[in-house]
Amino acid sequence: MKKITRFFWFCSGAHIGTLKKYPVEHNKYVGIGATIFFTALFASLSGGYAMYFVFNGSPFAVGFAILFGMLWGLAIFNMDRYIVSSIDKEGTTKQQIIQASPRILLAIMIGIVISRPLELKIFDKEIRQKLKSAYLKGQNRKIDTLEKTYNQKYAMELGKKSDLKKEKDSLEQDINRSRSQLNQEVFGDKTDQTSGIVGYGQYAKQKQQVLQEKEDRLKTVTGDLGQMDDFLSRRKDFEGLSDIRLFNAHELDSLSNIAGFSDRNWALGQLTYNDNGTRDLDTYLAISFIGYLFILFECLPVFVKLMSPKGPYDVAINKVSEANIYYAEKDKERDMKMTDSIYDHHLETDIERQKKIITAQSDYDFDHHSYD
Structure with missing residues (x-):
């Protein structure tokens, strides 16, 4: 417990x-430190989970x-x-809130x-369900777009x-009627379209000729229709319309499993809306x-520190801080005096050296002029 306590003290940033x-302050800073630690722990888990989906x-x-996750935490x-x-x-209190306001906004x-x-x-x-529905709708829209483009082209x-x-349909119907009339003409059935004479006579031959013409035309139309179907089928393959189809359940599961962070984040936002576009208040x-x-959890460390009354530790740490500042200033003044003293000493030494040089130069000049 002592090790745990010291660890949470360290987390709180207190001077141990x-x-x-x-001792009266121990529990307060254990609580502050624990809050900071668990906030960082949740941040680490969250950041790691987000990065896992980025590199999924x-x-x-x-x-x-x-x-x-470790770096983020x-x-x-x-x-x-x-x-x-x-x-x-x-x-x-106002000064403390101003100090904490950037932290609260950041929190x-x-x-x-x-x-x-x-x-x-x-x-x-x-x-996952929202993604499956979105993928299926997207595939439907893609198919509709391709079909519309194909039909226009x-x-x-x-x-x-x-x-x-x-x-073709009209010819098939006419052929069936003409074949029936031919049979009636051959068997001598009297109708508005037949003569009622039994046997394969002149009228039967005429009907046979009409039937043959229609059958020949049907063969031509059927051939043309087959060629047209073949041409349009090749065009569908060329346009990619034949290959595209709706996703099955297994494919939708696979797509939702490999969905990236962006798609999942979009789907989470869409969960708050119903299919008709209204807000789903519960979700x-x-x-x-x-x-x-x-x-709130992220702001708790600051709130705990702000709400806690000023204790003996706060007074003591403030005095320690003031004492450190005082001694630092004294050290600075002493260093400045030592620097000034060394500077003055060097300055005096330089002046004496310059005087000696000037005196020696003057003596030399005097002797040189006297000799001349």
Whole structure:
């Protein structure tokens, strides 16, 4: 327990040597340190999970996720520890809030960032269903677009095929009627279209000739229709319309499994809307409350420090800080005096040296002139 306590003291950014002297403050800083530690832990898990989806499918995805998660968690831990420890309890409440306001704004952003990947994991099942539905709708739209383009591009050929199909159907019906009338003429059935004479006579031969012409035309139309079908089929293959089809259940599962962070994030946002475009309040509140929870959790270290009353540790650490500043200034003054003294000494030495040089030069000049 002593090791755990000291660890959380370290997390809180407290000066352990000073804090040990005030047992009444121990639990408070254990709580602050634990809050900072678990905030960094959740940030590490969230960052690692987000990075795992960024590199999903890569053999190094797990390694990248662990590395980034550790770096992200350490960065959040260091920032929380520094800002919480830098809040001066000697100031007024307003001054403390001003000191903490950048941290609170930053905490809101960090809370949103670290909560989003965890929200993706919590709503994983619903996100997969939304992605499957989106992929299926996208495939339908793609097929509709290709068909529309195909119909517009080959409108004349499709119109000709339709005309040939209608003519074929009409010829088949006429051939059936003509064959029936021929049979009636041969067997002597009296109708408006037959003579009623039994046998293969003149009228029967005429009907046989008409039937043969229609059958010949049907063969021609059928051949043309087959050629047109073959041409349009090749065009479908060329345009890619024959290869595209709707996804089956297995393909949709595979697509949702390999979906990237961006697609999953979009699907999470779409969960808050119904199919008719109205807001799904229940899902919206569920997702929002998770985000608010992490924002609050991220702000807790600062709130705990702000809400806690000024204790003996705060007074002591402020005095230690003032004493350190005082001694630092004294050391600075002493160093400046020593520097000035050394400078003056060197200056005096330089002046004496210059005097000696000038005197020697004067003596030399005097002797030289006297000799001349």
